Amino acid sequence: MAFSVNTNANAMAALRSLSSTQSNLSTIQSQIQSGLKVGSATDDPSTFVISQGMRGDIGGLKAVQEGLNFGSASISMAMSGATAISDQLTDLQTKVTQSLNEGLDTTILQSEADEMLAQIQTIVASSEFNGTNLLDNGTTTASLNVVTGLSGAAITFTAVDAGTTGLGLAALDLASFAVELTLDNTAAFAATSDHISVTFSGETHIFEFVDNAGGQTLTEAVDEANNIFVHAVTIDQGGASTSAQVGTLATVMREQGLTVNLGDDGTISISAGGDASLTVDLTGIASGGITQANAGGGATAALTAAKTAIGGILTTLGTFSNRLESQAEFTQTLTDTLEEGLGILVDANLAEVSAKLQSEQTKEQLGIQSLSIANAASQSILGLFR
Numbered sequence: 001m002a003f004s005v006n007t008n009a010n011a012m013a014a015l016r017s018l019s020s021t022q023s024n025l026s027t028i029q030s031q032i033q034s035g036l037k038v039g040s041a042t043d044d045p046s047t048f049v050i051s052q053g054m055r056g057d058i059g060g061l062k063a064v065q066e067g068l069n070f071g072s073a074s075i076s077m078a079m080s081g082a083t084a085i086s087d088q089l090t091d092l093q094t095k096v097t098q099s100l101n102e103g104l105d106t107t108i109l110q111s112e113a114d115e116m117l118a119q120i121q122t123i124v125a126s127s128e129f130n131g132t133n134l135l136d137n138g139t140t141t142a143s144l145n146v147v148t149g150l151s152g153a154a155i156t157f158t159a160v161d162a163g164t165t166g167l168g169l170a171a172l173d174l175a176s177f178a179v180e181l182t183l184d185n186t187a188a189f190a191a192t193s194d195h196i197s198v199t200f201s202g203e204t205h206i207f208e209f210v211d212n213a214g215g216q217t218l219t220e221a222v223d224e225a226n227n228i229f230v231h232a233v234t235i236d237q238g239g240a241s242t243s244a245q246v247g248t249l250a251t252v253m254r255e256q257g258l259t260v261n262l263g264d265d266g267t268i269s270i271s272a273g274g275d276a277s278l279t280v281d282l283t284g285i286a287s288g289g290i291t292q293a294n295a296g297g298g299a300t301a302a303l304t305a306a307k308t309a310i311g312g313i314l315t316t317l318g319t320f321s322n323r324l325e326s327q328a329e330f331t332q333t334l335t336d337t338l339e340e341g342l343g344i345l346v347d348a349n350l351a352e353v354s355a356k357l358q359s360e361q362t363k364e365q366l367g368i369q370s371l372s373i374a375n376a377a378s379q380s381i382l383g384l385f386r
Contacts (some may be wrong), residue, residue, distance in 0.1 A: 178271040
């Protein structure tokens with residue numbers, strides 16, 4: 001082995017070993033500080049890229065969770081409003097029932113009923129959460145869209161009209177009546193010639209029978225200047241029974257806001273939200289077999305229909321609320337699963353890191369000793385020159 005002061009191979013080897021040990025110590029120190037074994041692309045490029053994508057998904061799911069919470073709050077506000085409206089209708093039932101009794105001043109009862117109807121409108125206007133009012137479909141926010149996933153999928157709740165107009169109570173008159181039609185076994189409706197006219201709230205609605213089997217059609221007409229509206233009642237003149245035709249008529253009438261109750265005794269009770277101006281014209285019916293009379297309880301029928309409507313609104317709100325709650329739980333599960341998977345990929349095992357730290361610190365001390373010995377070896381050459 002040659003002795004040289006220019007090149008000390010042992011010292012260079014010791015220095016390389018010491019540099020490697022210090023590099024390992026630097027990595028261990030970084031893992032201790034951050035808690036991550038993959039903190040940058042230099043640690044493990046492919047794993048780092050995957051982890052960044054997972055972090056993005058986790059952030060997206062948290063945003064989805066926030067949206068679901070906002071949706072739940074909006075639905076809760078609407079449910080509170082709808083419940084309050086249902087309570088008002090229950091109180092209104094007392095006034096409507098009292099108006100049927102003899103000797104009570106219906107004027108006073110009507111005034112109280114009007115105040116209750118005004119309170120319903122106030123409740124609807126107040127049932128707003130952050131600019132969203134799901135009980136008033138006439139507002140700029142006609143629906144609530146709630147994002148449910150990273151792909152942008154969403155579920156929608158369309159705003160309803162829970163005000164007095166939507167519930168059919170805008171013109172509630174405690175003194176109103178229902179028009180009752182009675183059909184005997186000779187009653188029939190002839191297509192293209194028979195029609196029934198109903199006038200309420202300043203509008204006249206003409207329900208004209210059209211024979212579907214005969215290929216007849218009718219274009220529904222609107223005469224806004226005179227408030228006249230024509231509606232087609234499509235029947236099978238050759239095969240449908242009178243009761244089936246009456247059922248079809250009731251469906252079309254209900255679509256126009258009328259309350260229609262079909263009795264087992266062949267009667268049809270028609271009311272318009274307690275509107276006392278309701279009239280029914282049967283002069284368009286040529287076949288006979290139908291008689292008309294006024295019956296009490298127009299306000300009662302309107303209120304019954306309103307309670308059914310608000311019940312449907314509460315059911316829809318409750319179902320949607322349950323769906324949001326279920327989706328929120330699922331989203332939280334997805335978030336937790338992603339965070340667990342991310343931890344498996346990038347989190348450092350600090351117990352293992354601690355053991356490595358002790359080992360590398362020992363190696364560092366030994367490396368320093370080894371380098372010191374290698375550097376001292378060149379001093380022995382001086383003895384040859386004494």
